[in-house]
Amino acid sequence: xxxxxxxxxxxxxxxxxxxxxxxxxxxxxxxxxxxxxxxxxxxxxxxxxxxxxxxxxxxxxxxxxxxxxxxxxxxxxxxx
Numbered sequence: 001x002x003x004x005x006x007x008x009x010x011x012x013x014x015x016x017x018x019x020x021x022x023x024x025x026x027x028x029x030x031x032x033x034x035x036x037x038x039x040x041x042x043x044x045x046x047x048x049x050x051x052x053x054x055x056x057x058x059x060x061x062x063x064x065x066x067x068x069x070x071x072x073x074x075x076x077x078x079x080x
């Protein structure tokens with residue numbers, strides 16, 4: 001099984017960034033992410049992921065498809 005992944009990202013100011021990823025192969029996958037940075041420790045990110053049905057059917061391959069929406073609140077702490 002061969003897959004290729006393409007990612008495009010853009011930083012839109014100091015606090016907002018966006019990324020889009022396309023994966024091709026037996027099961028295509030599309031993912032979009034948007035991240036907002038509150039300060040140096042806190043940020044919130046949202047993602048939308050879409051899984052396409054496999055192009056080939058195999059008894060061993062999982063048959064997944066659908067759309068997933070996620071929202072994450074992240075805290076980052078650095079130790080020196």
